[in-house]
Amino acid sequence: MRVAIPSEGPSLKSSISRRLGTGVCFLVADLEAGLLEFMESPSSEGKQSLGVQAVVFLLGHDVDVLLAGYCSPAIRGHLENNGVKVYSGLSGSVGDLLGKYKSGELEGRQTKGLDKVTVGKKAGWENIRDAALRTRRQISSMVPIMAGVVLLVGLFNSFVSKEFLTSFFLGNVISDTFLGACVGSVFAGNPINSYVIGGELLKQGVSLFAVTAFMLTWTTVGLFQLPAEMAALGQRFALLRNVACFLLAFPIATATVFILNTFFEGSP
Numbered sequence: 001m002r003v004a005i006p007s008e009g010p011s012l013k014s015s016i017s018r019r020l021g022t023g024v025c026f027l028v029a030d031l032e033a034g035l036l037e038f039m040e041s042p043s044s045e046g047k048q049s050l051g052v053q054a055v056v057f058l059l060g061h062d063v064d065v066l067l068a069g070y071c072s073p074a075i076r077g078h079l080e081n082n083g084v085k086v087y088s089g090l091s092g093s094v095g096d097l098l099g100k101y102k103s104g105e106l107e108g109r110q111t112k113g114l115d116k117v118t119v120g121k122k123a124g125w126e127n128i129r130d131a132a133l134r135t136r137r138q139i140s141s142m143v144p145i146m147a148g149v150v151l152l153v154g155l156f157n158s159f160v161s162k163e164f165l166t167s168f169f170l171g172n173v174i175s176d177t178f179l180g181a182c183v184g185s186v187f188a189g190n191p192i193n194s195y196v197i198g199g200e201l202l203k204q205g206v207s208l209f210a211v212t213a214f215m216l217t218w219t220t221v222g223l224f225q226l227p228a229e230m231a232a233l234g235q236r237f238a239l240l241r242n243v244a245c246f247l248l249a250f251p252i253a254t255a256t257v258f259i260l261n262t263f264f265e266g267s268p
Contacts, residue, residue, distance in 0.1 A: 001031045004063040005094045010038040012095030018069040021054035180210035184217030194218045212253035220245040
């Protein structure tokens with residue numbers, strides 16, 4: 001019989017996590033072998049879909065019983081369909097709860113309504129505490145990535161000259177627009193720099209199509225920033241956002257030139 005309890009720390013005195021999947025670790029107890037082990041929770045790595053990750057973790061470690069604070073109906077149903085007995089609506093230290101389970105004190109705590117009662121009573125400061133803990137763990141995992149991104153972007157902004165960027169363009173409107181979008185996607189920077197570099201490109205005879213596409217992707221697409229964005233917002237969202245911004249640069253550049261040529265005389 002293997003019992004799992006989501007915990008806020010690697011100690012028997014640590015509190016049970018109020019929501020499944022948000023704790024620092026899981027206490028996994030093998031009652032037959034008399035073994036206790038604290039295992040790192042998927043939430044500590046800043047992963048998305050924490051509830052699903054918790055289910056994968058529990059089933060992967062052959063857990064028979066889960067003692068939890070709040071467990072959503074969908075997660076509960078999936079666990080119970082796979083043979084995991086779920087006790088929810090619990091609070092206190094993981095050591096005390098494990099002792100209560102061994103002594104049979106938790107029998108009858110499988111009522112689904114207990115989840116709703118517990119959430120209602122503890123919806124105040126515990127929600128804030130849980131959110132703060134998750135935010136702290138996510139920020140801690142992102143700091144090294146963000147530091148590397150800032151350093152890399154700073155180096156490129158310092159050492160990549162306007163003349164170097166201008167050399168990418170060949171004088172063909174179609175190919176230059178595509179190249180502008182590609183160059184902007186790689187050499188990401190802030191909006192102020194994009195205006196300065198865009199003005200220099202126009203002076204060098206680069207088409208407004210290419211310059212507009214360059215400025216759009218310069219400020220909205222960032223290949224060097226992609227790892228940090230995926231860590232913060234999830235891989236799928238980050239990839240979709242960057243691809244969408246890259247593709248939208250072309251119709252927006254076309255619309256910009258059309259509007260300028262239609263409504264403003266003397267536009268480039």
